Amino acid sequence: MTDGSARVWWRFLRNPGAMLGALILAGVVALAAAAPLLYPEGPFEMVGRPYAPPLSEFLLGTDMLGRDIAAGIAHGARISLLVGCVATLVIVLLGTLIGSLAGYFGGRVDSVLMRVTEFFQTVPSFIGAIVLVAILQPSLASVIGAIAIVSWAPLARLVRGEVISVRNREYVQSCVALGMGDARIILVQILPNVISTVVVAASLMVATAILFESGLSFLGLGDPNIMTWGFMIGAGRAAMRTAWWMVTIPGIAILLTVLAINLVGDGLNEALNPRLKQL
Amino acid sequence: MPQSLLRVRGLRTEFRSPRGSWFPVVNGVDLRLEAGETLAVVGESGCGKSMLAYSIMRLVPRPLGRPAGGEVLLGGRDLLQLSEREMRAVRGRDVSMIFQEPMTSLNPLMPVGEQVSESIREHESCTSGEAARRALELLDLVGIPEPAKRFGQYPHHLSGGMRQRVMIAIALACRPKVLIADEPTTALDVTIQAQVLALLDRLKREMGMGIILITHDLGVVAEWAQRVMVMYAGRKVEEASAEEFFGGPAHPYSRALLASVPSPELVLADGDHELTEIAGTVPPLDRLPQGCAFAGRCPRVQDRCGEEQPVLRPFGSEGRMVACLRADSPRAGEIGR
Amino acid sequence: MWQARLSYLLRRFAHGLPIVLAIVVVNFFLVRLAPGDAATVLAGEAGAATAQYMEQIRAQFGLDQPLYVQFLSYMKNILVFDMGYSFRHGRTVASLIFERLWATLLLMGTAMAISTGIGVLLGALAARYDRKPLGFAIVLFAIVSYATPLFWVGLMLIIVFALNLGWFPTSGIATIGADTGGLGHVLDVAHHLVLPALTLSFFYMALYTRLMRASMLETLRMDFVTTARAKGVAEGRVVRRHVLRNAILPVLTMAGVQVSGMLGGSVIVESVFGWPGLGLLAFESLAARDLNLLLGIFFLSSLLVVATNALIDLAYTLVDPRIELAGRSKRND
Numbered sequence: 001m002t003d004g005s006a007r008v009w010w011r012f013l014r015n016p017g018a019m020l021g022a023l024i025l026a027g028v029v030a031l032a033a034a035a036p037l038l039y040p041e042g043p044f045e046m047v048g049r050p051y052a053p054p055l056s057e058f059l060l061g062t063d064m065l066g067r068d069i070a071a072g073i074a075h076g077a078r079i080s081l082l083v084g085c086v087a088t089l090v091i092v093l094l095g096t097l098i099g100s101l102a103g104y105f106g107g108r109v110d111s112v113l114m115r116v117t118e119f120f121q122t123v124p125s126f127i128g129a130i131v132l133v134a135i136l137q138p139s140l141a142s143v144i145g146a147i148a149i150v151s152w153a154p155l156a157r158l159v160r161g162e163v164i165s166v167r168n169r170e171y172v173q174s175c176v177a178l179g180m181g182d183a184r185i186i187l188v189q190i191l192p193n194v195i196s197t198v199v200v201a202a203s204l205m206v207a208t209a210i211l212f213e214s215g216l217s218f219l220g221l222g223d224p225n226i227m228t229w230g231f232m233i234g235a236g237r238a239a240m241r242t243a244w245w246m247v248t249i250p251g252i253a254i255l256l257t258v259l260a261i262n263l264v265g266d267g268l269n270e271a272l273n274p275r276l277k278q279l
Numbered sequence: 280m281p282q283s284l285l286r287v288r289g290l291r292t293e294f295r296s297p298r299g300s301w302f303p304v305v306n307g308v309d310l311r312l313e314a315g316e317t318l319a320v321v322g323e324s325g326c327g328k329s330m331l332a333y334s335i336m337r338l339v340p341r342p343l344g345r346p347a348g349g350e351v352l353l354g355g356r357d358l359l360q361l362s363e364r365e366m367r368a369v370r371g372r373d374v375s376m377i378f379q380e381p382m383t384s385l386n387p388l389m390p391v392g393e394q395v396s397e398s399i400r401e402h403e404s405c406t407s408g409e410a411a412r413r414a415l416e417l418l419d420l421v422g423i424p425e426p427a428k429r430f431g432q433y434p435h436h437l438s439g440g441m442r443q444r445v446m447i448a449i450a451l452a453c454r455p456k457v458l459i460a461d462e463p464t465t466a467l468d469v470t471i472q473a474q475v476l477a478l479l480d481r482l483k484r485e486m487g488m489g490i491i492l493i494t495h496d497l498g499v500v501a502e503w504a505q506r507v508m509v510m511y512a513g514r515k516v517e518e519a520s521a522e523e524f525f526g527g528p529a530h531p532y533s534r535a536l537l538a539s540v541p542s543p544e545l546v547l548a549d550g551d552h553e554l555t556e557i558a559g560t561v562p563p564l565d566r567l568p569q570g571c572a573f574a575g576r577c578p579r580v581q582d583r584c585g586e587e588q589p590v591l592r593p594f595g596s597e598g599r600m601v602a603c604l605r606a607d608s609p610r611a612g613e614i615g616r
Numbered sequence: 617m618w619q620a621r622l623s624y625l626l627r628r629f630a631h632g633l634p635i636v637l638a639i640v641v642v643n644f645f646l647v648r649l650a651p652g653d654a655a656t657v658l659a660g661e662a663g664a665a666t667a668q669y670m671e672q673i674r675a676q677f678g679l680d681q682p683l684y685v686q687f688l689s690y691m692k693n694i695l696v697f698d699m700g701y702s703f704r705h706g707r708t709v710a711s712l713i714f715e716r717l718w719a720t721l722l723l724m725g726t727a728m729a730i731s732t733g734i735g736v737l738l739g740a741l742a743a744r745y746d747r748k749p750l751g752f753a754i755v756l757f758a759i760v761s762y763a764t765p766l767f768w769v770g771l772m773l774i775i776v777f778a779l780n781l782g783w784f785p786t787s788g789i790a791t792i793g794a795d796t797g798g799l800g801h802v803l804d805v806a807h808h809l810v811l812p813a814l815t816l817s818f819f820y821m822a823l824y825t826r827l828m829r830a831s832m833l834e835t836l837r838m839d840f841v842t843t844a845r846a847k848g849v850a851e852g853r854v855v856r857r858h859v860l861r862n863a864i865l866p867v868l869t870m871a872g873v874q875v876s877g878m879l880g881g882s883v884i885v886e887s888v889f890g891w892p893g894l895g896l897l898a899f900e901s902l903a904a905r906d907l908n909l910l911l912g913i914f915f916l917s918s919l920l921v922v923a924t925n926a927l928i929d930l931a932y933t934l935v936d937p938r939i940e941l942a943g944r945s946k947r948n949d
Contacts, residue, residue: 119639121873122635122876122925123876123918124876124879124880124914124917125876125877125880126877126880126881126883127898130883130902131910132646134907135647135649135907136649207763214765215766218765219883219887219902220902221902230767233767233771240771240774240775241779244775247768247772251771251772254764254768255760258763258765259760262763263759338842367850370846370847370848371846371847371849372848375847378842380839383838384839384843385843386843387937387938388861388936388937389857389858397844397849398848401848402848433937433938435937435938450846
């Protein structure tokens, strides 16, 4: 990041797409935060007659058991954001660790780690996640863990590439010549230069993780005690013919959230790497 | 004076600054080129040489840049007034261009022979077999060994020098009247450079075309050009025959360019052997100072240089021009010593 | 030339071999990660869980043997595609999987053709009409599609085109009981294929559109495009002959990378549309807790990725002459 952070922020703020994304995202975050206040009875509580359409006594209608869909959306937002953020955090830690070790040390370490990375990139990640969750039993932790395990590889590859290019720069070489410790060089000299790349990749990864989670819980692989958007859609399938809103509304929630995060991620990308603007 | 092969008058091309205003990158340039002549256009990078070439070809990248006036007269027509369709017929047939980077100037996914014959088929109605036969001849003409074998090969099979020969074959496919060579040898090894330039010179004489040779290498100019035109900050600041130019450049910028040449046989005629870098850099074209653009770097700057824009005026012998307030004698170089 | 291609293909397969091996190893240990050993799972599946029966199963499946013996026999079995027995279906895993494989291949092949085809077209249009309304509309469409969950796209298509308009069937691969035979059957399958294939294409279409647009814009700025223009080639032909082919390369690379993602997507699409392929089988095995079957599918789908990647690399050599069949030099951009 050679630019002053003020200019980065300015570029971000001037990007209409990124601002729209940030706005939607702020709305989702606010909804998630306010869920226990808005719907203190929780999303599983049967509060009215079943199959009430939207804009009746319930804003977004009810499902086949008379549960308030709005409550599900609000509480589901908490889970989506939680899974997205925690999984991404794990992915970033894993990917940065493995990528920077491979890129910094090169040689044998690199070839072994890259072989492992290649393995994780080849294995179909969604099926891998299904297998992992099925074996570990569905729970919030196993879902997050499974998503992280099958998703870190591309980030590791990205970080490795960046680390290699930074490692060959003169000031890093001079640190090596001065006998600075490897750990210190990686942490102090190299990683700060890689951060902007990681931030952009990670922001987009939150969106992917949310899509992943919704897919898993749609297939019935979510924590059975937690209301998620994917689960709501999966449950609503049976009543699709009569109650379209049960599948439509949670889908829009996922779409808006993922879209917002993608827009913010793209905006960050343009702000941090202005040369790549056309991409 | 007989009608020149190519005549450019008051050519102006503008670029858009990040802040949205338009500024000139080619600023009122005049130029004439005779058949069989090599005119060298010299100057540092960013002085507008390449944009001059692109402007003549009408290939200025849009929407970054736009033409903003002037005339480009070729065979009695003003190229700037042609429709895009008419201009396409001119490109590659009447005026051709070769570029600096032979490594990236050829389509990596198309056999080189096809890239040559494409040029022929675009301008002349002939069968693909006929075009291929002529392309093969051209490859031979530009000195590519085993042209039949090379014909079907891809650019990555060829060395930089060979690729540049292919580029020349493409450019000369339709025997153009004018060839614009934009730093044709900058990316090549020194030995290859001489071969390619000798090839261009031979073909120029055989075909009777005129070459505009854009370069920053004064050694190349001294060896191959008949006339020299110096550009600075989008303007022509000096024009002279090669002989006169190397005999004693009039503009302080020309002197500085010449002084920065390392090769011993090219030192100034007045005995200045010291190799110097030109201090400072070309000022950003969207923020040019008032007055002479070179004033900030000029060793002989005066107060009025910062106020008055020097105009191009005849200087000494026939056809010689300079735009400097202080160049007042053919030995201007001695002033201020 | 074809010999060089064949040996190239074989070398690419060989390169994937360690990965296949690693998948086998991972599979072996994944089974042992599950709560209870295979015997309890199998016994549970069979519905009889007496201690004596459990011992019998353990002995039968060699679960009383030391780990390395079990591993070796597992490896030996996998080599001949013996992936165990599905009690739920009462058949071997291998026979189940191979029966379902072609439906998945049909779905994925179609979706791949649609997504790359339309993605390239839209991306090229978006680049051609950059900063114009059409270009903006395409980019907008791609951004939104890129954020839409697959299963939801499928359900929306079902609601609109199957339930409301009645244009397409809601599920399955063929009309049950219809004995149309020959061409009629092909048309029937194609009719059933439309919605699932569109659904699976959706996300990837958006991805390839964005990629193609960026790649086009980049290629348009390249030197050889200027060369073509300087030759006097008409703009349309510049784009068709010089820009498009170069710009497609990154899309092709990405299509290879995304095969594995598409397999994951097919699990979702197949379970939404009841399309009887590997994905639906995986979904069913989840519901039935049929771990053997699930791992078999996992193994085969990994193999499928390795194989398709090799094929796509080969396709790449046909498009890009810079990839030497002899070496492994990739494009370095």
